[in-house]
Amino acid sequence: MSKRKIIFCDFDGTITVNDNIVAIMKHFQPEGWDKLVQQVISKELSVREGVGRMFALLPTSRKKEIVDYAIGNVTIRDGFRELLEYSRMEGIEFFVTSGGIDFFIYPVLSAFPIPEDHIYCNASDFEGTHIKILWPHACDSECDNDCGMCKTAIIRSYPKEMHERILIGDSITDFAGAKLVDTVFARSHLIELCEDLGLNYYKFDNFFDVISRLEEMKVR
Numbered sequence: 001m002s003k004r005k006i007i008f009c010d011f012d013g014t015i016t017v018n019d020n021i022v023a024i025m026k027h028f029q030p031e032g033w034d035k036l037v038q039q040v041i042s043k044e045l046s047v048r049e050g051v052g053r054m055f056a057l058l059p060t061s062r063k064k065e066i067v068d069y070a071i072g073n074v075t076i077r078d079g080f081r082e083l084l085e086y087s088r089m090e091g092i093e094f095f096v097t098s099g100g101i102d103f104f105i106y107p108v109l110s111a112f113p114i115p116e117d118h119i120y121c122n123a124s125d126f127e128g129t130h131i132k133i134l135w136p137h138a139c140d141s142e143c144d145n146d147c148g149m150c151k152t153a154i155i156r157s158y159p160k161e162m163h164e165r166i167l168i169g170d171s172i173t174d175f176a177g178a179k180l181v182d183t184v185f186a187r188s189h190l191i192e193l194c195e196d197l198g199l200n201y202y203k204f205d206n207f208f209d210v211i212s213r214l215e216e217m218k219v220r
C-alpha cells in the first residue's frame with residue numbers, strides 16, 4: 001500500500017514573507033515586547049508564554065488598527081496558490097499549521113481554496129482590556145514543549161505508517177514537528193536545525209521550488 005502524502009505548512013515567514021507577530025509588535029511597540037521575544041529565543045519562556053504575554057501588552061481598544069495592520073501588512077510568498085493547486089491535483093492533503101493568531105490567519109487565507117478545518121492556529125479574545133490569546137490546539141500528553149499551537153500533536157494524529165509526512169516551515173515553531181516528519185522543506189532558522197540534526201530536508205525560497213522537488217520525489 002502506498003502512503004498518502006500530507007503537507008503541514010507553517011504560516012508566518014513561510015506562506016507569508018514576514019513574521020506577522022513580530023511585525024505587529026514592531027509597529028505598535030508595546031512596552032516590553034522585545035524582551036519577551038529575546039526570552040522566547042533563549043528558551044527562558046515557551047512560545048505559548050511569550051506569545052501570550054506579548055499580545056497581553058496590546059489594548060483591545062486598538063483592535064481595528066491592529067487587525068487592519070496585520071492583514072494589510074501581509075505579502076504571500078510566490079507560488080503558494082500554485083502549490084495548493086498542485087496538491088489538489090496530486091491528491092496531497094494540505095494543512096496550514098500555524099503558531100499565529102486567527103484574526104489575521106483566516107482573513108488572509110480566505111483568498112485561497114483551503115477549507116477552514118484544514119487551518120490550525122491560535123485564537124484570540126478581544127473582550128477584556130487587553131488581547132487574550134486562546135490555545136485550542138495546545139500540547140497533548142506526548143509533548144512537553146508548551147508550544148501553544150502544538151504542531152507535533154497534529155502531525156502525530158496522521159500516523160507515519162499510513163502517511164508520508166512533509167513539513168514546510170522556517171523557524172522556532174517548526175522545530176519540534178520537523179523531527180517527526182519524512183521530509184522537511186526549510187528556510188531561515190529551520191535550515192540550521194535540519195543541518196544540526198541531520199534531518200532529510202530541502203531548502204526553498206518560494207513554493208515553486210517546493211513543487212519542483214515534490215515532482216522529483218514522485219519518480220524516486
Ligand SMILES: [Mg+2]
Pocket residue numbers: 010011012013014169170171172173
Ligand atoms: Mg514561521
Ligand SMILES: [Zn+2]
Pocket residue numbers: 138139140143144145146147148149150151152153
Ligand atoms: Zn507541543
